[in-house]
Amino acid sequence: MNPAIPATSDKPDVIIVGGGIGGLSSAFALARQGMRVRVLERAPEFGEVGAGIQIAPNCTRILDEYGLLDEAKELGVLPENMVMRDALDSRELTRLDLRDVELRYGFPYMVIHRSDLHGIFLRACRPAGVELLTDQTVIDYEHTDGGARIRLKNWRTEEPPVIIAADGLRSVSRRKLVGDDVVSSDYVAYRAAVPIDKVRDNGIAGKDVTVYVGSRCHFVQYALRGGEMFNQVAVFESPKALAGKDDWGTPDELDTAFAATCNTVRKGIPLMWRDRWWQMLDRDPIETWVHGGIALLGGAAHSPLQYMAQGAIMAIEDGWVFAQHVARQSIGNPGVPDWDAVLASYEAVRVERCRRVQSTARAWGDLWHLDGEKRLQRNAIMRRRDAHDYGFTDWVYGPTALAPDEEPAMFTPIPLSSARLEEMDVEGALAQTDVEGADAPAFVGGIAK
Numbered sequence: 001m002n003p004a005i006p007a008t009s010d011k012p013d014v015i016i017v018g019g020g021i022g023g024l025s026s027a028f029a030l031a032r033q034g035m036r037v038r039v040l041e042r043a044p045e046f047g048e049v050g051a052g053i054q055i056a057p058n059c060t061r062i063l064d065e066y067g068l069l070d071e072a073k074e075l076g077v078l079p080e081n082m083v084m085r086d087a088l089d090s091r092e093l094t095r096l097d098l099r100d101v102e103l104r105y106g107f108p109y110m111v112i113h114r115s116d117l118h119g120i121f122l123r124a125c126r127p128a129g130v131e132l133l134t135d136q137t138v139i140d141y142e143h144t145d146g147g148a149r150i151r152l153k154n155w156r157t158e159e160p161p162v163i164i165a166a167d168g169l170r171s172v173s174r175r176k177l178v179g180d181d182v183v184s185s186d187y188v189a190y191r192a193a194v195p196i197d198k199v200r201d202n203g204i205a206g207k208d209v210t211v212y213v214g215s216r217c218h219f220v221q222y223a224l225r226g227g228e229m230f231n232q233v234a235v236f237e238s239p240k241a242l243a244g245k246d247d248w249g250t251p252d253e254l255d256t257a258f259a260a261t262c263n264t265v266r267k268g269i270p271l272m273w274r275d276r277w278w279q280m281l282d283r284d285p286i287e288t289w290v291h292g293g294i295a296l297l298g299g300a301a302h303s304p305l306q307y308m309a310q311g312a313i314m315a316i317e318d319g320w321v322f323a324q325h326v327a328r329q330s331i332g333n334p335g336v337p338d339w340d341a342v343l344a345s346y347e348a349v350r351v352e353r354c355r356r357v358q359s360t361a362r363a364w365g366d367l368w369h370l371d372g373e374k375r376l377q378r379n380a381i382m383r384r385r386d387a388h389d390y391g392f393t394d395w396v397y398g399p400t401a402l403a404p405d406e407e408p409a410m411f412t413p414i415p416l417s418s419a420r421l422e423e424m425d426v427e428g429a430l431a432q433t434d435v436e437g438a439d440a441p442a443f444v445g446g447i448a449k
Contacts, residue, residue: 022298026319052231076112087214188249
């Protein structure tokens with residue numbers, strides 16, 4: 001067994017386990033505060049899988065502070081609108097004018113390829129002095145009198161003052177420190193990012209983010225990489241998952257789930273990647289993120305379902321908040337923060353913030369996938385909404401709180417039963433017609449079922 005790395009001037013103040021977006025963004029945030037940071041990534045190289053990701057103003061605000069927003073703009077797209085449509089008849093339900101969103105919150109709403117956002121943070125970490133190590137598999141976490149200890153697969157141990165466990169949804173740290181398991185929603189996501197020329201004739205809206213909400217399914221579309229690529233996400237409830245089968249979410253289920261949708265959606269389904277799919281999993285909210293000198297962050301602490309498009313953003317917020325408290329707790333003693341106070345302050349504000357996002361994401365997913373009369377009620381209520389009503393977005397798109405008393409009030413849910421009968425009658429008649437999909441998702445709001 002190799003001994004722990006001896007204490008030297010090069011010993012890190014913080015070790016971050018996990019080199020994804022949450023881990024790298026946190027490493028950069030801490031390095032900006034003068035911390036010596038080491039990132040341990042289990043893969044042979046740093047990288048991200050997936051396709052598009054949406055970045056709301058609560059994230060672009062942080063990118064701007066980090067000096068990274070201009071690079072993100074160059075690699076991403078600033079869509080003009082966010083439009084929600086019914087997946088069966090393609091009729092518009094509601095929209096956000098994203099140029100007005102930028103005016104309200106001071107920062108833009110962006111879409112970007114996940115690997116591009118990851119690359120931005122990776123490139124920022126290197127000149128900031130972050131030590132980046134690959135092929136580092138952490139197998140155990142322990143408390144020590146002086147902080148925390150991790151044990152790696154090669155039996156080497158490291159004992160920094162603080163360990164940030166940013167090792168994702170299937171976190172080793174979460175299993176060790178909390179012991180709970182992931183929660184399946186029985187929904188599965190298929191993705192594809194294709195050259196935009198492949199979809200130009202499909203009735204798409206290349207300058208918008210569009211989400212088609214359907215009966216137990218939804219479909220998201222938006223452009224990437226300066227409009228050269230087009231991202232699509234198809235999500236549906238798996239009958240095989242409901243039946244308890246292991247091989248659920250297969251391509252045959254994908255085709256069946258979207259067979260009754262409008263033309264624009266149906267034309268997009270054959271383009272989905274069919275050799276891989278993502279089961280939509282999350283975790284139940286927990287109250288304790290800090291265990292001695294070990295702090296959970298990102299997916300290890302909270303793994304919201306994707307309906308609010310806030311999963312990666314919450315991880316970026318986590319790192320920003322952690323670093324802000326390092327700065328606050330270093331006043332009078334630069335470079336030597338009161339780690340107990342940092343950890344306590346981080347947990348005090350982030351637990352409730354992310355619980356709200358987790359619970360709202362679950363409810364929002366239920367709302368998107370309604371059918372029958374409830375679908376008509378939902379559509380009627382959404383169609384009433386004023387395009388410049390921000391009652392459902394202020395709580396999440398505004399400035400990130402650093403203390404519990406700074407957290408903004410939540411929205412007030414609208415009951416489905418408030419839909420008027422005459423509105424639903426009109427909806428019901430129109431729902432029988434399959435209208436050609438045209439213009440084009442992460443609307444943040446709540447309608448109570």
